[in-house]
Amino acid sequence: MIASAINGLTATGTARKTTAMQRIFSGIQPSGIPTLGNYLGAIRNWVALQHDHDCIYCVVDLHAITVWQDPKLLAQQTRELAASIIACGIDPTAHIVFHQSAVAAHVRLAWIFNCVARLGWLNRMTQFKDKAGPDRENVSAGLYVYPNLMAADILAYHATRVPVGDDQRQHLELANDIAQKFNHDYGIDFFPAIEPLILGPAARVMSLRDGMKKMSKSDASDQSRINLSDAPDAIALKIRRAKTDPAPLPGEPAGLEGRPEARNLVGIYAALRDTDPGDVLREHGGKGFGAFKEALAALLIETLRPIAAETRRLLNDPETLDAILRDGAARAAAIAEPIVAEAERLVGFLRV
Numbered sequence: 001m002i003a004s005a006i007n008g009l010t011a012t013g014t015a016r017k018t019t020a021m022q023r024i025f026s027g028i029q030p031s032g033i034p035t036l037g038n039y040l041g042a043i044r045n046w047v048a049l050q051h052d053h054d055c056i057y058c059v060v061d062l063h064a065i066t067v068w069q070d071p072k073l074l075a076q077q078t079r080e081l082a083a084s085i086i087a088c089g090i091d092p093t094a095h096i097v098f099h100q101s102a103v104a105a106h107v108r109l110a111w112i113f114n115c116v117a118r119l120g121w122l123n124r125m126t127q128f129k130d131k132a133g134p135d136r137e138n139v140s141a142g143l144y145v146y147p148n149l150m151a152a153d154i155l156a157y158h159a160t161r162v163p164v165g166d167d168q169r170q171h172l173e174l175a176n177d178i179a180q181k182f183n184h185d186y187g188i189d190f191f192p193a194i195e196p197l198i199l200g201p202a203a204r205v206m207s208l209r210d211g212m213k214k215m216s217k218s219d220a221s222d223q224s225r226i227n228l229s230d231a232p233d234a235i236a237l238k239i240r241r242a243k244t245d246p247a248p249l250p251g252e253p254a255g256l257e258g259r260p261e262a263r264n265l266v267g268i269y270a271a272l273r274d275t276d277p278g279d280v281l282r283e284h285g286g287k288g289f290g291a292f293k294e295a296l297a298a299l300l301i302e303t304l305r306p307i308a309a310e311t312r313r314l315l316n317d318p319e320t321l322d323a324i325l326r327d328g329a330a331r332a333a334a335i336a337e338p339i340v341a342e343a344e345r346l347v348g349f350l351r352v
């Protein structure tokens, strides 16, 4: 399916239902190589949702520059991330894959939302507090209004369902608050409610070095994460070195209480096997981590090897990849443009 999607941009794509489908929007920042957290918390669910939704998946480069990005690397990172998403199984002909800066409607609606959202709402965002750290005076204003742009990403398409990892929950609550306030202020039911889709046993994959910290593509330690591009040897080594505790695996999920590293590895295993932690512990409970880590590494290698190979293949043909993104941006703009134009009309901007 992926090969046909790449070779023929005019292909009709996978078989689709003809009834009106809910629209999905989700995004990912090109601020590094995507991790196992991005895959299990988001991209894998994006793939599954393609079968019964209209999906729009966006590489959010505007969001990425809220923290410093080397301009020599950003464009290539954007391409690499798009390749990686497609390699995971997103069909860019049946659905839309594009990069955010190519569709100006996002920024236009984000400005309106900057004027709708209240400072008090933004002050409560835990992700801003985490990312800004103690030196808050010195971070970009963009980082502060980041959730307003995120709300604009989704609502510019009147998307109603947003598959994300658990860390985005608060941002989606804020997006709903913005939509409601806009509708209230302008006296019209214009923006729909957004339903977060936070799915599966790995909605929050933790660092391999610290079970209390989220796995992140921007963590200083490469040992803390599995990158989707990691070679099999690197994956095996990182899993072998992953922090654990000395006790054997418990027989049931209640036994993972207070054992964040064990809980994390079991959650990853369960997600990869499309099952739940209870099932995994029925099979592996009582065993030490040595054997379990070996099984986990084998499963990871088996899952990620074809994704890394397909990503490399796509990156060897940048012209086709760029054509996919150009086509995606044109189709995205065709949806967002009339919605954002209507929002601007509702606000009262002069049209001459």
Ligand code: TYM
Residues within 6 Å of the ligand: 025, 026, 027, 028, 029, 030, 037, 038, 039, 040, 041, 042, 043, 060, 063, 149, 150, 151, 153, 154, 162, 163, 164, 165, 166, 167, 168, 202, 203, 204, 205, 206, 214, 215, 216
């Ligand atoms: P980003 O780039 O940080 O992450 C992309 C997606 O991956 C999920 N994710 C994780 N899930 C589980 N465990 C983890 N350790 C983990 N790390 C990341 C994220 O929850 C996300 O779903 N603000 C967003 C990007 C964005 C967006 C949007 C998302 C911009 N506009 C509109 C949805 C709708 C972000 O920084 O994702």
